[in-house]
Amino acid sequence: QSMLTGTVLDENQVPLPGATVVVKGTSNGVATDFDGNFSIELTGSNDILLVSYIGYIKKEVDVTGKSATIISLEPDSQQLDEVVVTALGIEREKKSLGYASQELNNDEVVQAREPNLLNSMSGKVAGLQITNSPTGLGGSARVSIRGDASLNINGNSPLFIVDGTPISNEIVGSSGSGTQSVDYGNGASEINPQDIESINVLKGPAAAALYGSRAANGAIIITTKKGKSQSSKLGISFNTGVTIENVLMLPDWQNEYGQGNNQQFAFVDGSGSGIADGVDESWGPRLDTGLMIPQFDSPRTDGTRGGDTFVSDADIIPTPWVSQPDNTKDFFETGITKTNSIAISKSGEMGNMRLSFQNLDQEGTLPNTDLKRNTLSFSGTMNVSDKVKVNANINYVKTDSDNRPAVGYGTESIMYLFIWYGRQLNTNNLRDYWQPGLEGTQQFNYNYNYHDNPYFTMYENTNAQDKDRIFGNVSLTYDINENWKLLLRSGRDFYRDFRVRKRAFSTQRFPFGTYQEDNIFFEESNSDVLLSYDKNLGEKFKLNVSAGGNQLRQKQDFTKSVAPQLINPGVYSFNNSRQAVQVSSNNSEKRINSLYGYARFSYDNVLFMDVTGRNDWSSTLPEGNNSYFYPSVTLSAIASDIFNMPEWVSFAKVRAAYAEVGNDTDAYRLRSFYQNETPFDGSTPILTESSLIPNADLKPEITGSYEFGLDLRFFQSRVNLDLTYYDSATKNQIINISTDIASGYSSQLINAGEVRNYGFEAIANFVPVLTDNFKWSSTFNFATNKSEVTDLGDDIQFTLTESNGAFIQAREGGSISAIYGRGFQRVEDENSEYFGQMIINNQGIPERTDDLVYQGDYAPDFTLGMQNTFKYKNIDLGFLIDTRQGGIVVSRTKTIGSTSGQLQETLVGRETGIVAEGVVNTGTAESPVYTPNTVNVDARTFNNRYYERDNVEAAKYDASYTKLREVSLGYSFPQKMIQQLPISNARISVTGRNLILWTENPHFDPETVGVSGGTLQPGIENMSYPSSRSFTFNLQVNF
Amino acid sequence: CTEDFETININPNYPASAQPELLLPGIQREMAYNWGSQGWEEGFTVVQYGARLQFTSGDTYNWSPSGDPYDNAYASLRDVENIIRDTRENEDAQNYYGVALVMKSWIYSYVTDAYGDVPYSEATSGIENGNVTPVFDAQSTIYAGILSDLEMANTLLTDADNISGDIFYDGDIAKWRKFANSLRLRLLMRISDVDNATAVAGMTQITSNPSLYPIFESNDDMTFVEWNSDNPQPKYDTRSGSFDEVRLSQTLEKRLKELGDNRLYVFAQPTSNSEKGIFSEDFDDYVGMPNGLDDEAALGYSPTGNPDESGSNFISRLGILLGCRACNPEEASATASHTIIMSYSELQFILAEAAERGFITSGDAAMYYENGIKASFEYYTERVAAGGWSDITNAMQATDLDAYVAQDAVAFTGDSDDNLAKIALQKWISLFYTGFEGWSDWRRTGMPEVTPGPDAVNDGRVPVRFQYPNSVKSTNSENYNAAVQNMGADNINTKLWWDVY
Missing domain, CATH: 2.40.170.20 (TonB-dependent receptor, beta-barrel domain)
Known part of the structure; x- marks a missing residue:
């Protein structure tokens, strides 16, 4: 015979007072004290302890030959006599409830370490x-x-x-x-x-x-x-x-064309005085081809920056026109x-x-x-x-x-800015967001027509x-x-x-x-x-x-x-x-x-x-x-x-x-x-x-x-x-x-x-x-x-x-x-060989429905x-x-990022134009005659018209994840x-x-x-x- | 313990009733603002005062069903009806009743001239008799109602000045009476091709008895809203990009240049490329662009054809009078630009046309015509002076108006067709940025000519109406369908009742 001392702990290593410890197959048992400690007499070889505590899974522990032990118990989330708090704070045995409820304990909530409980x-x-x-x-x-x-x-x-x-x-x-x-x-x-x-x-x-x-x-x-x-x-x-x-993910931007229009851009004052420099879209010149272009962050001959439009009108010295794939990512911090x-x-x-x-x-x-x-x-x-x-x-x-x-x-909103953000913009050059000498009264920016400098927005x-x-x-x-x-x-x-x-x-x-x-x-x-x-x-x-x-x-x-x-x-x-x-x-x-x-x-x-x-x-x-x-x-x-x-x-x-x-x-x-x-x-x-x-x-x-x-x-x-x-x-x-x-x-x-x-x-x-x-x-x-x-x-x-x-x-x-919205008109005649195809107008643009059409849930x-x-x-x-x-989820990022030429998919047809897949009605409204569309439309116009702002069909994604x-x-x-x-x-x-x-x-x-x-x-x-x-x-x- | 529930549920924030002087200014501000913004969106480009440099779908006639002015008009008409209901039987409030009838007439004319048939006889009674699906009345019915209301307003508006909250005329009842009759002349002229008898009778009634039917006698009487720093003129607060999307139209540029018309200095600014600021004496520094280009073509448009001289830099902005604060913080003015509801010069051109076509016998067409031209010059000279733009003011003051009027292209010396064309041209210039009036008059007369832009999508046609708002198709479908049945398809090419050319 020997004495065994031990401690019973819960899953968080907190002592469990009042836990029951019994030697298996005997009536020999004790309860733990306030600090979870116990001591028990063992009979000899093959000693097995049964340890139990209300709300915890009963555990068998082999203590043969031991004189001290620490035993930890696991909570039993499926215990039959589980007590839950119901309406009005009334505690009930879960087994007596006639309706569904599901409980989370502290661990399950705290583990996420989220500032927002929900x-x-x-x-x-x-x-x-x-x-x-x-x-x-x-x-x-x-x-x-x-x-x-x-x-x-x-x-x-x-x-x-x-x-x-x-x-x-x-x-x-x-x-x-x-x-x-x-x-x-x-x-x-x-x-x-x-x-x-x-x-x-x-x-x-x-x-x-x-x-x-x-x-x-x-x-x-x-x-x-x-x-x-x-x-x-x-x-x-x-x-x-x-x-x-x-940040987990940012939109998939294109990085081949910069700000501007018609593949042209030159900064003068960021509000239309240069070449397309009031335009906040990325349909501008091709990037990374060795082009030199005056930009908001190009130096002026007097040492100020191109964007310092209120303090200088000295000439802007062109700088390389290069892509900035991470210019939105760079803005975010840890x-x-x-x-x-x-x-x-x-x-x-x-x-x-x-x-x-x-x-x-x-x-x-x-x-x-x-x-x-x-x-x-x-x-x-x-x-x-x-x-x-x-x-x-x-x-x-x-x-x-x-x-x-x-x-x-x-x-x-910063994401609004980024959906219109020229793909050549170097975010770091916007950090110094006042024009010199005009601190507090005039921001410094790459565009003065529509936008605020993102750092100015966040700090001011x-x-x-x-x-x-x-x-x-x-x-x-x-x-x-x-x-x-x-x-x-x-x-x-x-x-x-x-x-x-x-x-x-x-x-x-x-x-x-x-x-x-x-x-x-x-x-x-x-x-x-x-x-x-x-x-x-x-x-x-x-x-x-x-x-x-x-x-x-x-x-x-x-x-x-x-x-x-x-x-x-x-x-x-x-x-x-x-x-x-x-x-x-x-x-x-x-x-x-x-x-x-x-x-x-x-x-x-x-x-x-x-x-x-x-x-x-x-x-x-x-x-x-x-x-x-x-x-x-x-x-x-x-x-x-x-x-x-x-x-x-x-x-x-x-x-x-x-x-x-x-x-x-x-x-x-x-x-x-x-x-x-x-x-x-x-x-x-x-x-x-x-x-x-x-x-x-x-x-x-x-x-x-x-x-x-x-x-x-x-x-x-x-x-x-x-x-x-x-x-x-x-x-x-x-x-x-x-x-x-x-x-x-x-x-x-x-x-x-x-x-x-x-x-x-x-x-x-x-x-x-x-x-x-x-x-x-x-x-x-x-x-x-x-x-x-x-x-x-x-x-x-x-x-x-x-x-x-x-x-x-x-x-x-x-x-x-249910989400309803305008979508694309399609051939509705099931007998037509073009059934289901988009109807394109004679300008090569898919036609929108007038009515709100079911788009998904x-x-x-x-x-x-x-x-x-x-x-x-x-x-x-x-x-x-x-x-x-x-x-489904209906996305404004998709709509705007397409019209603004920022998203990856807007690269399609930039140089060649786009011939939309679909059919043109060459007959009348009453008796339509469909022929495949052959009209080529330039990419900017096509994207602007395909992604009309209220076209929900063009903007929807499967929301599964x-x-x-x-x-x-x-x-x-x-x-x-x-x-x-x-x-x-x-x-x-x-x-x-x-x-x-x-x-x-x-x-x-x-x-x-x-x-x-x-x-x-x-x-x-x-x-x-x-x-x-x-x-x-x-x-x-x-x- | 529910006995105080009734009291608890009484709204402590807002009153259950409102005096007319509290409703009137809201109606006026809302509708004037809306008239101004729609005038900018459609009124401006469709008759080619301005052309779209960017977001050109409106300018290429790619129009969508339009909630405005429908929504704004009826929301304001709700309060107009509230004034009418509370003042009609009140002897001391007959001036409010009269003013409300004039406002009602103007708003209905605005909304029916946009869409055609609209709810009228059963409108605005959603609470009073629970009718939330009012029938659409034929435009002819609406015009009859408007004209009769205006005639009644002329008899009601006879008391001493006793109204307040009036941001049109600051309570001047005599001017309200003039507006009622002048507006009636505008609308009588509008229907003169479809109901000539009514038009002629009404015009004769008014012009033959000026003391019983007073009308505008000078620019002092015209109807407009003068904005203030709390409520600046509608373009003042826009972003510069939004303002700059609309530029001087080549159509306006050419017509003004052909006439040597100094109002070009008011309506447009020299190109940025000219580096002349807001004024240049040299007309060559003012360059317009064609209407109805698609986005790509518009942004890349070069007036000279030289690709190195393309883009916004080479095309005139609209005049500093309309300019936004962000576009030019030093020069822009919150108040110099009025929102014009109806001008004295417009009235003069209406009278000139009426006299020329023999609808009225009093007065002389040439006199009215010249009055109209001079009034327009005077008005704009006064406004640029108010804005503090001395170069433009000087140039306007230096205009030799007699020489201007005497030149062949202006002189009222031709045959009737020629004279009517000249009236139409001068009226069109004077209606610059006056809501839909330029468009309405063009729809009625077809003059001066509007040629759709190269990328316009409406099969060579210029829009002649708005499509009904999408919402009525679901909220009032039966009556909507009946209206379409009555009027013709709900598209931008269905002509209104009074539009027969």
Whole structure:
């Protein structure tokens, strides 16, 4: 007999107190102490320990002949008694749920090392689609679950809940007089991933019915970390990481012809006085052939530069005309993000607390762009008495940026500049962006007709942000007695967002500069009361009945002030306004009162039924229609416990659910009103009636949804399958349909439309290899969704959003994600030998359709995420491959880059002209006679006419892609190595993101959305910034 | 606790009603601005004051369905109807009612002259009676309505000045009355080939009783918007590239040079190549380019035919009067250029034509004609003086107008056809950058001649109307189809009702 001492650790090398250690085949067992230590008596040879802990995979360890050992346990993500947080913060055993939900734990979220929480969820949850906006720097991400169902394009985001209280995920976009949109990010992306204990994605209305209106698109329930209850000593955890990022892909430029036209170019003043020097297209002279041409960066005889047009008119000495293949790439920098966080936690009899702080400091890939975010979080629970517990969670987030890039199509966007950027331009020669002696008043550039110097844009024309946000809640639970329980909770999310736009003198759009301040204030409070009654009815029946109420108050104030022109350069103050300062404000308020209740029945822990009901009263709907009720019912049965199943079936559950969710609308949509416009001459006030026909009889929207699922586990849960089929319909949608403006009004608010979404989700989990030292686990997330506009009225073509002639439009019988636009006319006569060919006009140009033609859907056919993790001793390796198959993306880069002669494919026919493939109608419109086209058109004209700006067919790409989204490699220091140090565990890791992109698209990452004000436009690429590839080096130490 | 929901849902940001003086300036600014921009886009090149150097699809007649002026016109007409509704029955507000009728008439004439049949009798009643699919009325019906409204406005606009918010006339009711009658003359002339009886009766009614039907008596009465630094003239804020895409047309260049017409100094600038700045005494420094070249040919066009002398450097920009700030920060003016709705000189040419064709008996065609010419010179002399361009002002002031009028090509001495052609030529010059008027008059008379450019795509035809906006095909399809049935195909070659030549 001998004594063995040892320590039991979790997967992060944190001691597990209270773990059970038993010698196999005996009743000899002990529990570990607070530091995870144990000692046990061994009987002799062939000693095997069974080590177990709730939520972890039971482990057998051979300790024969050992006197000391360290044992680490793996968490069991498929544990049958797993507890998840559901609606209203109610913790439930996962097996009792009658609907689909999928949970991510802290590791799965943190691993990505993304500043934007939403991005780190990409590809990890079946049916959850996250599309990054192409703006970097904590830009917005478009989130939808199970496809889009609302005809309100901005109304498809799930509801975000942190510790039981909703928080805003809004995008508050703005653009001022003449300035472009800037993406300031959406609300949910601001949560510090380090603070997250778990995220539970409730995918359908059944799961979210209790949250009411806003959860019709599902809900994302975030639970933050609390002070750990198993440890009485002060826990300190420290994390530091550095991320470096570079642009992943830039458009495939041509490098054979430079700026100009007709193969000619000579710089005189960059605005038309030279030879084609006002032209900002690359149809100029051939590059790299030894040509000498005066250019903006050629010296003048007096030593100034060619582009110093305001200070010199000395002759420009020609310099070599050479290609600059990397002139756009050279502009981008290596982005660096530093994150440092520290958390301290402690728990005891009185309760527990956790305090954390994170500093994130990001420099973007565009020069002079940055984002700083400081997050302070506190959570604490106090056990006031045996029966009363008080809990508080408070988060303060301070976001600062000196400059966020402008997005979209226009002179303020860098990608706009680059799509018109001469292929011979040497970017480095633009760095010194003032003309000498005119610093602050006149920029230096290569073109003075249309463009701003990109460095001037980034350094002088900034879009800053300063945002303070506080969200959190306070709650009290009172266990009145064995059966009754009371919860009171009040939560709040409020922020103040202050944005400053500066535009310097000599900016193309603002020769006298401009200055703008936006002040945004948002506040939402939710107060809940919930009374529950729990009762065992006999041996097998359990009943839980709850009833409660909620009041939501939401208030939003927006004030914008603009100094349209400045007096003195460089003084950004309203005192320095040359004209009357323009101020506009928009405040709105709404309220929803709710009563809700639910009942849960369970029989023998194998049959479960939940029934919920909720009634909302919304201030946004008219009296008579402002009260609406909606129910849900879910059923689940543990088949494996009811029927005899073969041994290899570890678990089998069937579930079914039906739910309805009602939805209201925005404030102030019942009556017409008169809006202010900028006064004339600063003194004559102007009003105009709103062009929307309001609706005094609006009814609430209702979403109804069925869902069926199977949860199957085989071979001791080494193979798991979770399958869900759903079918939902949203009807009575509140939409703003276009009307003939001749009615005096451009749109009308109506209740109409029914959109059906049905689809299938599968989550498959495997543990192909599991040994003492090695574990390989694999998860596949698959989702497919179809949408159908089942009822809208024959004549209605409802435009959800539009961008450059691409209309996302709902038509009866079509889908909600359909994109319509003009395309090419083709031979429609199936009997013609030219069937399907393009029709070319007698100038050799393909003819466009007059009508909007269906071009494809932005939604994918399916999405698939494949996640693999390998763990060998202290080393772990994981990778995530994310596939999106199908759908289209309509590209402005393609359209403009073709007309401007910048893209690789514009090399075709430069010297020879282009004869378009297609047929010419030599007959009449009624009885066409087709003959093949033979007209030769010069390449510039052809490209300009082929890629007309509203020709969607010419500009579309397959949006499919596969990404090696994430690879991470980690090493946890063995206990032996750090025993001497005052630290309990330490881990280093390196994570790569977006390492490889497989796509047919030669020019941009098809994972993109257009940004227009506060709307993210799916399926639209509108001068998107390149996505980036990043590497993060991270160290985590727990004391 | 839902009793305060009604109050919570009342919009705190905006009022539920608006006084006429708050609506009127918005209508005027919006429509004048739109008239100016459409005048620049189509009005300018289609009758060849300017020619496109770049992005030439408009100049080569490759036109698309057009949302403007349709959208802007009806959005403004919404507020016009709001004024009418609130003032019609109010005895103290009859001047607003009259002004609203004049605005309504002008806007409808603008929009119907662009498209032809458009919604009129059932328009702008989307809230009032819920009609969101108004029928398209025949252009003849619309003209009848407009003419009757203008006649009524003449009787309503008789009170003392008591309106405000008026950026056309600063509340001068007498001038509004003159505008109502002058505009009516413009529109009567427009229909004179299809409904001569109405035209003659109306013109006679107005011209035979000047005290009951006052009309413009000098440049002081003309209708325009004078812009200001907050709302600069429409071209002032454009990027220089956008401004420079439109250049002096060879057509205008040749016609002015043939007449030795100094307005060339106002309408164009010397070429950059001449290095003369914004003015040169020498007409040779002003060089136009042909209309209707494709992009490639336009950018590479050489006036001399010598490829080394091709490109924008060798072609005149449009006059500094219209110039943008970014093009010439020292010289450009935000306010010197007016947006002209209707000028005194235009009225004089209308009267000259009416007299020459015997529609009216009062006055003498030659007198009206000469008045029109002189008024145009005076107007532009005054505007370049306001802009502070002394060289141009001096050159304009130095013009010997008597000699100008006396030369063969101008003198009103020929037969009637010859005189009408001269009126048309001088009217065309004087309508430079006056919205669609140059185009409308050309469509009516075919004079002076417009020859499509070499790369024009419309089978040798000059567009005579706009295509309806794409949106009405889906939002009001039944009535749209009926209109196409009534009027003819929805293309740029379908002639309007009054366009018979």
